[in-house]
Amino acid sequence: MEYIYAALLLNSAGKEISEENVTAVLSAAGIEVNDSRVKALVAALDGVNIEEAISKAAVAPVAAAPVAA
Amino acid sequence: MEYIYAALLLNSAGKEISEENVTAVLSAAGIEVNDSRVKALVAALDGVNIEEAISKAAVAPVAAAPVAA
Amino acid sequence: MEYIYAALLLNSAGKEISEENVTAVLSAAGIEVNDSRVKALVAALDGVNIEEAISKAAVAPVAAAPVAA
Amino acid sequence: MEYIYAALLLNSAGKEISEENVTAVLSAAGIEVNDSRVKALVAALDGVNIEEAISKAAVAPVAAAPVAA
Amino acid sequence: MEYIYAALLLNSAGKEISEENVTAVLSAAGIEVNDSRVKALVAALDGVNIEEAISKAAVAPVAAAPVAA
Amino acid sequence: MEYIYAALLLNSAGKEISEENVTAVLSAAGIEVNDSRVKALVAALDGVNIEEAISKAAVAPVAAAPVAA
Amino acid sequence: MAVYTMHLPQWKRNEVAEIKRCSEEHEVVGLVDMYGIPASQVQQIRQNLRGVATVKMTRNTLIEHAMTEMGDKVEDLKGHLSGQSALIFTNENPFKLYKLLEQTKTKMAAKPGETAPEDIIVPKGPTSFKPGPIVGELQQVGIPAAIEGGKVKIRETKTVVKKGEVINKKMAEALVKLSIKPMDVGLILQAAYYKESIFTPDLLAIDEEQYYNNVVLAAQQAFNLSVNAAIPTPVTISTIISKAVREARSLGVEASIYEKDIADLIIGRAFREMLTVALAASESGYELDEATR
Known part of the structure; x- marks a missing residue:
């Protein structure tokens, strides 16, 4: 999860989710960084609209109710 | 939400959520750190069982459904 | 939560949520004011649309779990 | 809701919700206080278990589901 | 709730929700009128869009949750 | 709805919903009273469990909108 | 008018006098249709109405005589007479009388040519x-x-x-x-005279369900107004407090105001956001770790 939190951090700071930036954040937290996971994450998030995904998370559970109804 | 992301990043990495650590992570992400908010965050999380809060959050949306039905 | 109530009070009175105003309200309630928490509050609310934030049910899902369970 | 916020502020600060205290808090927020509303508030809260009402607040939103139905 | 019903009655009759009118209605119902509550009611409704306030669902009370479950 | 409000006002004040009382309340609100409607109201409510109807309203205030429609 | 009666035989005059007496002694004078009701059912209905309303069967001409002699508004009842009308007297108001008659209807076998009142x-x-x-x-x-x-x-x-x-x-x-x-067999109220007015069934039929719904609606409106305008009453004070608390919590979570009371909510929200983004990443091929799966 650390990798995702790092990405969220960068996103909310308006920074690019690049390998360098993710690595920097994780290292600052004292985490031993796995390069290939960083690469995989950056590649996977390329094209993902994080703002949209996040706004769904805030709304989702509430929205779930009517669906269930 | 940056501050809480930093805290959860530290938590999932098994690191202490201290003012220093939070500040380090935020700085590494290129965020201009507001000391007061860091202090407030650390104070607010002091004594909070993060794992429990997380497990509640994860359960919630699903649990909401039967109520709505 | 005192700090948040103070902010809501100022907001509904149409007053600015400044360090001075928040401190004045909290002091009037006989609360020993923590400067750092005031600063954190003011910083957090900077740029936030309070009316909108109030009406969001962001709180619901988490709270739901125990009930539904 | 100003009057209610003032009462909750006092409550979370562990202060008595008296006419004097409510008036002081509202005035400090720059609100022109209506004595009758203060009296009505204090009278209405007399005998009410505020902590219970607060703890129920967490539960309530789930019940909102029928709205959507 | 008598005071609220008196306000609703006056509102739907197209009459002003004034202290005199509210008092008159309550008295006619054989209710011993509390001046302070009348004043508080009139003050609280000042500037309130009653049509909107009566049709906007107040978030379900606490009792609702267990019932809905 | 004036006639219903008048009836509920009397009910919440613990007064009998009689033709005289309803007429008195409506007149005090400056409403020109229609005797037949008053009689119809009293006769109709004689068969309605008002407490039950009210408690139904309290449990699901949310339902207000659809009912009103 | 009295001239009219003088031409009648004594028994008819007595009958007219009796109708006038009953009319004066009761708040409500009504006409009911007795058409097609067997004697046994009439007996049953009279039994059910005992103590509340009295049914008097007599000739239409005599009813007309009595109404004419009484004059005023009650004379308008004549226009509602039909072949098998009977008089009904009560001190309840006509709405209650109507309701009572509806309630005293009984079930009966269908005769050929009748229309089904329900499936x-x-x-x-x-x-x-x-x-x-x-x-x-x-x-x-x-x-x-x-x-x-x-x-x-x-x-x-x-x-x-x-x-x-x-x-x-x-x-x-x-x-x-x-x-x-x-x-359904029972007395059908054709018209009722009450306090200087004639009431017809279209006025008297009360939809109790509608009243019930309106009571619920009015109670909801009062509740909503009290809560939304923050006018505390014993019934609504708890809800008003809850609303204020929810507003404060929502603001705290939305604006990330780090207060202890809402720390769990803020954590929960951040966690959900992380899960959502993790899910999006995994859909694009990122392998999730244990805790996220």
Whole structure:
């Protein structure tokens, strides 16, 4: 999860989710960084609209109710 | 939400959520750190069982459904 | 939560949520004011649309779990 | 809701919700206080278990589901 | 709730929700009128869009949750 | 709805919903009273469990909108 | 007007006097239609109304005489007389009288040519009949009768006549055999005189469900107004507090105000956001770790 939190951090700071930036954040937290996971994450998030995904998370559970109804 | 992301990043990495650590992570992400908010965050999380809060959050949306039905 | 109530009070009175105003309200309630928490509050609310934030049910899902369970 | 916020502020600060205290808090927020509303508030809260009402607040939103139905 | 019903009655009759009118209605119902509550009611409704306030669902009370479950 | 409000006002004040009382309340609100409607109201409510109807309203205030429609 | 009466024989004059006396002694004078009500049912209805309302059957001409002599508004009742009108007297208001008459209606067998007041349903189950021509008679009108275990049975519940349809002779006979009584029989109020006014059924029919719904609605409106305008009452104070608390929590979570009381909510939200983004990443091929899966 650390990798995702790092990405969220960068996103909310308006920074690019690049390998360098993710690595920097994780290292600052004292985490031993796995390069290939960083690469995989950056590649996977390329094209993902994080703002949209996040706004769904805030709304989702509430929205779930009517669906269930 | 940056501050809480930093805290959860530290938590999932098994690191202490201290003012220093939070500040380090935020700085590494290129965020201009507001000391007061860091202090407030650390104070607010002091004594909070993060794992429990997380497990509640994860359960919630699903649990909401039967109520709505 | 005192700090948040103070902010809501100022907001509904149409007053600015400044360090001075928040401190004045909290002091009037006989609360020993923590400067750092005031600063954190003011910083957090900077740029936030309070009316909108109030009406969001962001709180619901988490709270739901125990009930539904 | 100003009057209610003032009462909750006092409550979370562990202060008595008296006419004097409510008036002081509202005035400090720059609100022109209506004595009758203060009296009505204090009278209405007399005998009410505020902590219970607060703890129920967490539960309530789930019940909102029928709205959507 | 008598005071609220008196306000609703006056509102739907197209009459002003004034202290005199509210008092008159309550008295006619054989209710011993509390001046302070009348004043508080009139003050609280000042500037309130009653049509909107009566049709906007107040978030379900606490009792609702267990019932809905 | 004036006639219903008048009836509920009397009910919440613990007064009998009689033709005289309803007429008195409506007149005090400056409403020109229609005797037949008053009689119809009293006769109709004689068969309605008002407490039950009210408690139904309290449990699901949310339902207000659809009912009103 | 009195001149009119003087031409009547004594017994008729007595009858007219009796009608006038009853009219003066009661708040409500009504006309009810007795058409098609068997004597036995009339007896039952009188029994049900005892102590509340009195039914008086007499000739229409005598009712007209009495009304004419009384004059004023009550004379307008004459316009509502029909072939089989009877008088009804009560001290309840006409709305209650109407309701009472509705409540005292009883069920009766249908006669050929009558219209079904509601769907007529034959329930499934055993009958008291032994096998015989009855089975054919029932089947002929579409009732699913069959012989089972030496008895006549109805195989399934069936609607045999829809509301508003005419009940034919064979159907009427079959329903009588099955003891199904679909017809509502009772006194139908044609008009009532009460406090200087004539009330007709269109005014008197009260939709109690509508009143109930309106009571619920009014209570909801009062509740909403009290909470939304923050006017505390004993009934709503808890809800108002809850609303204020929720507002504060929502603001705290939305604006990430780090206060202890809402720390769990803020954590929860951040966690959900992380999960959502993790999910999006995994859809694009990122392998999730243990805790996120």
